[in-house]
Amino acid sequence: MTIPTDYHAPKIGFISLGCPKAGSDTEKMLSQIKAEGYEIANNYKESELVIVNTCGFIDSAVEESLDAISEALDENGKVIVTGCLGERKEVIEKRFNNLLAITGSEAYKEVMEAVHLHAPKPTNPHIDLIPPQGIRLTPKHYAYIKISEGCNHKCTFCIIPSMRGKLISRPIGDIMQEAENLVNSGVSELIIISQDTSAYGVDVKYRPGFWNGRPIKTDLYNLAKSLSELGVWVRFHYVYPYPNVDRLIELMASGLILPYIDVPFQHANPTILKSMKRPANAENNLERINGWRAICPNLTIRSTFIVGFPGETEEQFEDLLEFLELAQLDRVGCFTYSDVDGATANLLDKQIPEDVKQDRYIRFMTVQNAISKKKLLNKVGSVHTVLIDEVGEDYAKARSYANAPEIDGNIFLENPEGLEVGDMLDVKIKRSEEYDLYAGPN
DSSP states (O other): OOOOOTTOOOOOEEEEEESHHHHHHHHHHHHHHTTTTEEEEESTTTSEEEEEEESSSHHHHHHHHHHHHHHHHHHHSSEEEEGGGSSSSSHHHHSSSOOEEOOOOOHHHHHHHHHHHSSSSOOOSOOOOOOOOOSSSSSSTTTEEEEOOSSSOOOTTOOOHHHSSSSEEEOOOHHHHHHHHHHTOOOOEEEESSSSGTTTGGGGTTTTEETTEEEESHHHHHHHHHHTTTSSEEOOOOOOTTTHHHHHHHHHHSSSSOEEEEEBOOOOHHHHHHHHHHHHSSSOOHHHHHHHHHHHTTTTEEEEEEEETOOHHHHHHHHHHHHHHHHSSSSEEEOOOOTTOOOOOGGSOOOOHHHHHHHHHHHHHHHHHHHHHHHHHHHTTTTEEEEEEEEEESSSEOOOOOOOOOSSSSSEEEOOOOTTTTTTEEEEEEOSSSSOOOEEEE
């Protein structure tokens, strides 16, 4: 069957903001748009309309989202807003009164209804317009897989539960099918994400699902073990330090999944953790870290922390610095506390002045920078398997198991001849800097 020469598939523009979880939502929407016969535009001028997938977690993200909406309206005029900020409709409507539609997070159906209304659905899509792995924002060699939506916790600095609701775990068979499709398309690394990865399956009471005709219990351990069968790197993000994570570490020690774990500790002082209403505030996190390292000595631990939380005293901040020294975490991110519209922490007493927050941030990063520099120096002379992310004229940028894409440091190879993105090879570390390593052929 031939497509008429006058056939025109409407082109849809897309702006995606926020975290990998939002990126995963974007990929699903792009896949649906493409599956229905639309095309994806590369610029405002070609777009029949523009969809903006927003972030609304912190003030800076809200402003970035509002700026993106404003730009899309100025350049195109027909805009659909979706995502986290869409859950706070009043914030958007206060600034804009001429949007085609405003929807919340994971509102795939509502977005498509708005697209159908304002850019009528193509009537002649005679070809298969979407591959099994869907439409992706990431490079061909790695991909994010979101295993659940929402969160059951009530952290005082966070509004994710009010925007995305309570925990809803994806069927394990659907996850495995998505993973298998991605691997078959050439993906070499699967990055597992969720708001609370450790809680996967809690809402369905860990009932079994099915993949390739066999039952699999819906929990983190069995998901990880099943993913390991696909023969690619498997990396876990946003893992809360619950006791069930010990079994995940055992899989890492056995070489079945990458010995890398992203754990958002957020603080170390018990009073501050209680004020934050962190789900792991009763845990001895330092003891748990030591236990994980006893199981898997080459484990890389990444975490994030907040300084300047309301009520944080100098002594409590010093507790955090002491924790850093004792924990010797491999990768660390730090944020100064900022008010998030709707977060209960905004109402807490003893808000910290901005200059004090900045001072604590600098002191925090000074301590962690020294730790990172020492840890990377210890890698000089060692051999690592790396995945090539980028190839330039004079260098290639790569990552080992200890480096997640976009958030951790890199390993730079000074002779890129013959290398391609997605290649895997063994290299020897020659020198180190504060966050990056430099290597040559083994």
